[in-house]
Amino acid sequence: MMDNLVKDGSLRQVALRAGLYAVLIIFALYYLMPLFVMIVTSLKSLDDIRTGSLIGLPRELVFDAWGKAWSGACTGVKCEGLQPYFWNSVLIAVPAVMISTVLGAMNGYVISQWRFKGSDFIFALLLFGCFIPFQVILLPMAIVLGKMKIAGSIGGLIFVHVVYGLGFTTLFFRNYYITIPVELVKAAKVDGAGFFRIFWSIFMPLSAPIVVVTVIWQFTQIWNDFLFGVSFSQAGTQPITVALNNIVNSTTGVKEYNVDMAAAIIAALPTLFVYVVAGKYFIRGLTAGSVKG
Amino acid sequence: MSNLILSIENLYKSYGATEVLKDINVSIQRGEFLVLVGPSGCGKSTLLNCIAGLEEVNAGAINIGGRDMVGVAPKDRDIAMVFQSYALYPTMTVGKNITFGMKVRGVDAATQAKKLADVAKLLQIEPLLNRKPGQLSGGQRQRVAMGRALVREPQLFLFDEPLSNLDAKLRVEMRTEIKRLHSNLKASIVYVTHDQIEAMTLATRIVVMKDGIVQQIGTPSEIYNHPANMFVADFMGSPSMNLIPATVEALPTGLAIKIKQENGTLELMDDTKIKGLKMGAKRELLIGLRPENITNPTANSRLVAPCRIEVVEPAGSDTFITTSLGEKPITARLRADTVVSPGAEIDLAFNLASASYFDAGNGERLN
Numbered sequence: 001m002m003d004n005l006v007k008d009g010s011l012r013q014v015a016l017r018a019g020l021y022a023v024l025i026i027f028a029l030y031y032l033m034p035l036f037v038m039i040v041t042s043l044k045s046l047d048d049i050r051t052g053s054l055i056g057l058p059r060e061l062v063f064d065a066w067g068k069a070w071s072g073a074c075t076g077v078k079c080e081g082l083q084p085y086f087w088n089s090v091l092i093a094v095p096a097v098m099i100s101t102v103l104g105a106m107n108g109y110v111i112s113q114w115r116f117k118g119s120d121f122i123f124a125l126l127l128f129g130c131f132i133p134f135q136v137i138l139l140p141m142a143i144v145l146g147k148m149k150i151a152g153s154i155g156g157l158i159f160v161h162v163v164y165g166l167g168f169t170t171l172f173f174r175n176y177y178i179t180i181p182v183e184l185v186k187a188a189k190v191d192g193a194g195f196f197r198i199f200w201s202i203f204m205p206l207s208a209p210i211v212v213v214t215v216i217w218q219f220t221q222i223w224n225d226f227l228f229g230v231s232f233s234q235a236g237t238q239p240i241t242v243a244l245n246n247i248v249n250s251t252t253g254v255k256e257y258n259v260d261m262a263a264a265i266i267a268a269l270p271t272l273f274v275y276v277v278a279g280k281y282f283i284r285g286l287t288a289g290s291v292k293g
Numbered sequence: 294m295s296n297l298i299l300s301i302e303n304l305y306k307s308y309g310a311t312e313v314l315k316d317i318n319v320s321i322q323r324g325e326f327l328v329l330v331g332p333s334g335c336g337k338s339t340l341l342n343c344i345a346g347l348e349e350v351n352a353g354a355i356n357i358g359g360r361d362m363v364g365v366a367p368k369d370r371d372i373a374m375v376f377q378s379y380a381l382y383p384t385m386t387v388g389k390n391i392t393f394g395m396k397v398r399g400v401d402a403a404t405q406a407k408k409l410a411d412v413a414k415l416l417q418i419e420p421l422l423n424r425k426p427g428q429l430s431g432g433q434r435q436r437v438a439m440g441r442a443l444v445r446e447p448q449l450f451l452f453d454e455p456l457s458n459l460d461a462k463l464r465v466e467m468r469t470e471i472k473r474l475h476s477n478l479k480a481s482i483v484y485v486t487h488d489q490i491e492a493m494t495l496a497t498r499i500v501v502m503k504d505g506i507v508q509q510i511g512t513p514s515e516i517y518n519h520p521a522n523m524f525v526a527d528f529m530g531s532p533s534m535n536l537i538p539a540t541v542e543a544l545p546t547g548l549a550i551k552i553k554q555e556n557g558t559l560e561l562m563d564d565t566k567i568k569g570l571k572m573g574a575k576r577e578l579l580i581g582l583r584p585e586n587i588t589n590p591t592a593n594s595r596l597v598a599p600c601r602i603e604v605v606e607p608a609g610s611d612t613f614i615t616t617s618l619g620e621k622p623i624t625a626r627l628r629a630d631t632v633v634s635p636g637a638e639i640d641l642a643f644n645l646a647s648a649s650y651f652d653a654g655n656g657e658r659l660n
Contacts, residue, residue, distance in 0.1 A: 183376040183377070186374070186376065187376055189347065189368065190372065192394055201382075202384070205384035
């Protein structure tokens with residue numbers, strides 16, 4: 001009697017498990033479908049695309065579309081592919097991520113460990129900056145960039161992204177550093193270390209998880225940004241997202257879906273790469289502050 | 294070179310409208326172990342932070358080694374500090390933790406290595422030098438934190454509740470160790486704790502604080518035997534001092550003391566003098582008697598009275614009983630072999646020679 005019950009119970013458990021996995025697999029497939037279509041389409045010839053089905057495998061693997069997307073596709077009148085814009089994006093994203101991360105770390109360090117009159121108010125203001133819609137700042141920012149004489153330049157875009165990212169990076173670092181006991185700073189002060197010494201020797205080495213979180217967040221935001229890129233750039237300084245849009249919208253007769261798909265994947269690769277490399281630290285870093293005793 | 298290591302004069306400190314330290318006057322001589330003790334929120338840690346220069350003071354002077362400390366940064370005060378949470382640098386090894394201060398001050402590598410080796414040997418932490426603080430037990434972290442302070446060889450050590458994160462057994466061990474270090478190194482120490490036993494066992498002098506005001510400064514025995522007021526009497530000692538409401542009349546032969554008992558009045562005579570009590574005058578006050586001064590009668594006991602036992606607490610080395618005097622529970626300390634049971638009556642001897650008399654109104658000591 002008892003045995004039967006246990007057996008029935010375990011049978012039901014197995015069935016439940018199987019059902020659960022089935023649902024999860026279906027969802028996973030559903031989410032992977034667009035990526036699958038993109039990759040498959042980018043490897044087909046134009047004829048293949050026209051005659052075959054959307055999700056069918058290519059009859060013959062053709063890599064021409066990738067080459068063309070990288071260095072031959074036309075954006076408007078120029079036909080040099082994504083390549084120059086890819087490097088524009090790198091030139092924008094790398095310094096902007098670095099600067100906003102370092103400044104955010106400094107801000108967080110000051111707001112959490114070197115509290116002064118009004119530090120909470122300044123933190124509230126910075127936090128408020130996270131919630132300002134992009135569209136609202138477009139015109140004032142354009143004026144500021146013009147006054148600073150960096151309108152339409154890579155430098156201008158770096159500046160915009162640093163300013164817009166500060167709210168988030170400060171929030172991340174402040175919430176991380178607030179869990180560190182104030183006695184640590186006191187001990188270091190008695191030991192003779194100053195403001196920057198304490199920051200570099202004691203706080204920075206502690207910050208690996210939150211640096212990873214911030215870098216991933218900022219890199220994704222800046223690399224994927226389209227609105228700032230299209231508003232504050234000019235020919236030659238456009239980031240890859242803008243170039244991708246231009247490639248897809250400049251057609252000469254036939255719509256080259258394979259090239260469009262390859263270009264889209266190329267544009268998404270760096271963020272994908274960052275997630276794969278540092279993804280596990282991302283989750284760890286996000287929860288680090290809360291779990292730490 | 295003067296022997297006065299630290300002197301604090303008329304020190305005031307407030308956060309906004311809240312005054313946390315009021316008119317503090319404390320000084321210590323070379324080699325003294327001064328313990329600041331009081332309940333939480335009494336301002337003792339704030340005072341320590343003021344000495345260290347980690348908090349600014351609103352008024353008053355702090356002198357360390359004869360130098361005025363106004364506007365002097367913590368690093369230039371010739372002090373070292375041990376914190377409650379140890380505050381070890383988590384990413385540095387034990388060795389790096391200890392030498393960090395010297396590195397910042399630009400001490401050369403050979404001297405650093407030598408001092409590190411000396412301190413590690415003294416504290417027996419040599420095998421730990423390459424570990425990170427996270428890999429150490431509480432007691433080991435405590436040692437490292439002390440090593441970081443010792444290596445500085447300062448004029449003055451500051452300890453901020455260094456033992457309160459340890460378990461009871463380790464706390465007693467480390468207490469002994471700190472005491473040994475103090476006597477070996479002849480160090481001058483200011484030590485903050487809320488634990489009155491720690492204060493009694495470690496200090497050469499104790500400062501009892503409450504609500505930002507110094508209640509009494511004295512040697513452990515002064516504090517214990519002659520508490521300046523009822524707060525000190527109650528705070529220091531465990532179990533704490535009995536405070537018995539009584540009526541006292543000054544007679545030519547001494548004090549006639551009347552204490553209300555369950556049925557009737559307990560009458561005792563004492564030959565102490567009390568401030569401001571004229572011959573023949575009566576006064577309501579409180580008699581402070583430590584439990585060890587209410588005990589088993591011997592052949593020499595002068596004042597013996599029967600009392601009803603309410604609670605019996607055998608503590609191994611002694612047996613504590615609770616009775617009722619002046620409508621308050623009173624603890625007496627009896628020999629461990631005393632046969633007692635709740636509800637029974639027992640003769641108790643009162644040693645009034647060690648009694649303290651307190652004003653019932655403001656709690657100040659009268660004798």
